[in-house]
Amino acid sequence: MDGTLIDTEPYWMAAETELVEAHGGVWTHQDGLALVGNPMMVSASVLRDRGVDLPLEEIVDFLNRQVAAAVAAELPWQAGGQQVLADLRDAGVPMALVTSSFRILAEPFAEAAGLFDVVVTGDGVTRAKPDPEPYQLAAQLLGVDIEDCVAIEDSGAGITSALASGARAVAIEVMQPVAARPGLSRIAALSDLTLPTFARIVRGEVLDLRRAG
Missing domain, CATH: 1.10.150.240 (Putative phosphatase; domain 2)
Structure with a gap:
C-alpha cells in the first residue's frame, strides 16, 4: 500500500x-x-x-x-495505481491488499478503493514483513495457491517477504533503490503492469521493464 x-x-x-x-x-x-x-x-x-x-x-x-x-x-494515488487495479478487477482477478500498516489506516483506504477482496495488515499477522506470513495468509484468504500470485512491492522488507512467500514478485523503485534479486521482476511505473505483462510474470518470466538511462 x-x-x-x-x-x-x-x-x-x-x-x-x-x-x-x-x-x-x-x-x-x-x-x-x-x-x-x-x-x-x-x-x-x-x-x-x-x-x-x-x-x-x-x-x-x-x-x-x-x-x-x-x-x-487527500488520497494520494501513485500514478497508474487506480488503473491497474481497475483492469485486474475487470478481468476477474482476485486481489489482496498486503501492508505493514495497521488496520486503522489500511481499511479506510481499502474501502475507498473498493477493489480488494482481502486486506492483510501489520497488526493482523504474527510475523510481519519481511517474513513471508502476510503474503501466504493473503493467498490462503483468497483461496488461491501462492505460486499463482503476483506481489507488487517497493520496499526491501516487502520484496523479501514476497519472494520468500513463493509469489511472483515485482518491484517498483519509489523511495528506495531496488537491486536485482533472483526471481524478482522490476518495473519503472505501475502503468507497465498491463494484463499481458501480468500473464508473462505468472508464467514464470522475470522481467526488467525499467527505462534505459
Whole structure:
C-alpha cells in the first residue's frame, strides 16, 4: 500500500519528524528512508532509541493517527495505481491488499478503493514483513495457491517477504533503490503492469521493464 499504490511515505516521514522533534531530537530524510517498509513496532523501536520517550504502542498509535488523518484529507494515488487495479478487477482477478500498516489506516483506504477482496495488515499477522506470513495468509484468504500470485512491492522488507512467500514478485523503485534479486521482476511505473505483462510474470518470466538511462 504505502509507496506502491499511494504516496504516503512523505506523510510517515512528517509524522516521524514531528514526534522526534517534540522530544528534542533531530530526524532527517535519510532516517525516514531507513524505516520504509518496516513493521510498525520495529519503526517505533527505532524512534524510541532516537529519544521518543513513549511506550512503543503510543508511538505506533501517534504515527497511524497522523497518517490516517492526512490520507483522509487527500488520497494520494501513485500514478497508474487506480488503473491497474481497475483492469485486474475487470478481468476477474482476485486481489489482496498486503501492508505493514495497521488496520486503522489500511481499511479506510481499502474501502475507498473498493477493489480488494482481502486486506492483510501489520497488526493482523504474527510475523510481519519481511517474513513471508502476510503474503501466504493473503493467498490462503483468497483461496488461491501462492505460486499463482503476483506481489507488487517497493520496499526491501516487502520484496523479501514476497519472494520468500513463493509469489511472483515485482518491484517498483519509489523511495528506495531496488537491486536485482533472483526471481524478482522490476518495473519503472505501475502503468507497465498491463494484463499481458501480468500473464508473462505468472508464467514464470522475470522481467526488467525499467527505462534505459
